Amino acid sequence: MWRHFLSGLWKDNPVLTLMLGLCPTLAVTTAVTNALGMAAAACFVLVGSNVLVSLLGRFFPKKIRIPCFIVIIASFVTTVELLMKAFRPDLDKALGIFIPLIVVNCIILGRAEAFAYRNRPLASLLDGLGMGIGFGIALLILGAVRELFGAGKFLDIPVTTAFSGAPGAVMEPIGLLVLPPGAFIVLGLVLAARQAARDRLKERSRRARFGG
Numbered sequence: 001m002w003r004h005f006l007s008g009l010w011k012d013n014p015v016l017t018l019m020l021g022l023c024p025t026l027a028v029t030t031a032v033t034n035a036l037g038m039a040a041a042a043c044f045v046l047v048g049s050n051v052l053v054s055l056l057g058r059f060f061p062k063k064i065r066i067p068c069f070i071v072i073i074a075s076f077v078t079t080v081e082l083l084m085k086a087f088r089p090d091l092d093k094a095l096g097i098f099i100p101l102i103v104v105n106c107i108i109l110g111r112a113e114a115f116a117y118r119n120r121p122l123a124s125l126l127d128g129l130g131m132g133i134g135f136g137i138a139l140l141i142l143g144a145v146r147e148l149f150g151a152g153k154f155l156d157i158p159v160t161t162a163f164s165g166a167p168g169a170v171m172e173p174i175g176l177l178v179l180p181p182g183a184f185i186v187l188g189l190v191l192a193a194r195q196a197a198r199d200r201l202k203e204r205s206r207r208a209r210f211g212g
Contacts, residue, residue, distance in 0.1 A: 016194050035139035
């Protein structure tokens with residue numbers, strides 16, 4: 001059962017493996033705070049919609065199941081948006097249109113169709129939680145790299161003189177990283193690092209198996 005949860009963290013990570021949800025991933029990761037907000041919102045919607053689709057999916061006519069899924073997802077997205085407007089208006093303003101656009105996020109609709117519709121509520125909950133956390137991990141990695149090296153900050157707090165531009169600093173912030181092209185550059189580097197790690201793990205496993 002727990003394989004459904006663990007799969008989304010690494011093997012089937014929605015961003016780093018399946019390459020889904022790239023629009024919000026690239027757009028909101030200029031800061032860790034934004035990444036955390038989007039990750040929490042997406043995780044809430046994923047878990048809630050997965051469970052509800054699993055419970056109610058069998059009652060939906062097959063020809064209109066996708067519109068039914070979208071209605072369920074939209075209900076959770078509206079809940080998240082209203083809560084964010086009430087309690088974190090600054091974050092709501094920073095994320096802007098990308099909160100309402102969770103409705104059409106292919107990660108969420110894809111999991112509803114490919115998994116929750118065909119599985120039981122508990123498995124669907126774990127799948128949604130794993131995919132949501134996996135999505136959040138990818139956002140946090142990109143957000144941390146871009147904010148730290150691109151703005152010389154972390155969680156909006158200026159970091160050491162190594163990134164502050166002060167006399168004797170090791171390096172200046174790389175402004176390109178907080179611009180749209182920087183998002184693609186950082187994502188490419190993260191994907192390359194992940195692939196290198198996977199290749200190394202496979203090689204170690206092969207050597208252990210064959211005694212080489």
